[in-house]
Amino acid sequence: MQFIDLKAQYHALQMEIDANIRAVLDSAQFIGGPYVKELENKLADFVGRKHCITCANGTDALQIAFMLNGVGRGDAVFCPDMTFISSTEPAKMFGATSVFCDITPDTYCLCPESLERQIQMVIAEGSLTPKAVVAVDILGNPCDYDAIGALCEKYGLFLIEDAAQSFGASYHGKKACAFGHIATTSFFPAKPLGCYGDGGAVFTDDDRMADLIRSFCVHGKGPGGKYDNVRVGMNSRLDTIQAAVLLPKLKALGDYEIDQRQTVVGRYNDAFVGKLQTPFVADGCVSAWAQYAVLAKDSEARDKVIAHLKEKNIPSMVYYPTPQHALPVFRNEPHYGESFQNADDYCARTFSLPMHPYLEEAEQQEVIDAVLEVLEW
Incomplete structure (x- = not known):
C-alpha cells in the first residue's frame, strides 16, 4: 500500500x-x-x-x-x-x-x-x-x-x-x-x-x-x-x-479526483468518529485533503498506532512533528507572549493515514481495521 x-x-x-x-x-x-x-x-x-x-x-x-x-x-x-x-x-x-500565531483547534x-x-x-x-x-x-x-x-x-x-x-x-x-x-x-x-x-x-x-x-x-x-x-x-x-x-492531471482533479478524496475521507470519518479527533471542515468549505490527519488521545497513543501500522506494512506520516516556534532556526524570533497552545497540542498528537483518490475500498478498510485494532487494546 x-x-x-x-x-x-x-x-x-x-x-x-x-x-x-x-x-x-x-x-x-x-x-x-x-x-x-x-x-x-x-x-x-x-x-x-x-x-x-x-x-x-x-x-x-x-x-x-x-x-x-x-x-x-x-x-x-x-x-x-x-x-x-x-x-x-x-x-x-x-x-x-x-x-x-496559534492555529484554531478544529x-x-x-x-x-x-x-x-x-x-x-x-x-x-x-x-x-x-x-x-x-x-x-x-x-x-x-x-x-x-x-x-x-x-x-x-x-x-x-x-x-x-x-x-x-x-x-x-x-x-x-x-x-x-x-x-x-x-x-x-x-x-x-x-x-x-x-x-x-x-x-x-x-x-x-x-x-x-x-x-x-x-x-x-x-x-x-x-x-x-x-x-x-x-x-x-x-x-x-x-x-x-x-x-x-x-491531464488538472482535468482529472476537476473531473473526479477531488470528489474521490471526499469519499475516502467519509469512510475514514465514519470509522474513527468518537475514537480519534477526526478532521473538521467548516460549513461552506471543501478540503482538497492533501493529508488525512487525525489526533490521538496523546503522544503515547499516537506512537502505538504508528508502530502497529508499521507492523502491518501500512504507511503513516506525521505532518508536522514540531511547531515553527520550536524549530532551532526560529527560536530567537519574538513570541510576544503567545502560548501556541493549539499548535503544540496538534503536533504532539497528530498522525496521517494513506490518502489519495485512487485508494481502493479494500485498502481503506485495511487501514481502518488496523487503526481500530490498536485503539481497542
Missing part, C-alpha cells in the same frame, strides 16, 4: 501523459512554449483569477510574493505556527522577522484572534513594521478568509494565500488560490495537483503585479526580454515537460 499512490494515478492517465511527454520530446522545446501557456491559462480559469504565472517550485512562488511586497529587514511577517518552514523561510532570507488553520493579538503586540512593541500575512491552507483545508482578509484590510497588511496543499479546495464557492493579494501553490509530486519533479505557480488579479512576477521569474527581464535586465530577479521557470504532465 502506498501513502500517496502516484503510480495508480499515472496508470489512470498514462495515455494522455505519455502523449504529451512525447510531443515535448519531439518538439525539443523544453523551456516555455505552448504547454506552459496553456497550463497557465487553464490554472487561472480553474481558480477564477486573471493571471497565473508558473515557476520552478512552491518556495520560489512564496519568495516572489515577498519580493512583490518588498519584505525585508525590520518587517514582521505573520504566519501560523503549524506549517512547513517554506511559508516564511524566504522572508527570513530577506531579513524579515517571522511572527507566529481546522488547524491560522487563528484570526491570535493573528490580531500578534499584530497588536508588534505595533505596541514598535521595533518591527507589520508587513504581510501568510495564510496557510494547511492539509488542504482553507483558512477563514472573511476574518483574515478583514484583519489585513484593517491593519494595511499584504495577504498571501499559501495554497501549497489546497489546490482544488474551495471556500464559500471560490477556489483555493483565489484569495489574497497574491496566492501561491506547489506542484511537488505529493500535492493534490503534482508534477513529476518540482513546480509552482503564483496567482493575482493585478496586471502590474503579474508583469513584475514574470520579470522576477526570468532574471528581472524588462520589455526587451531576458537581456534587458531592469531589476534583480531569479531563474524560476516551470519546465515544459512538467506543464505537459500537469495538464
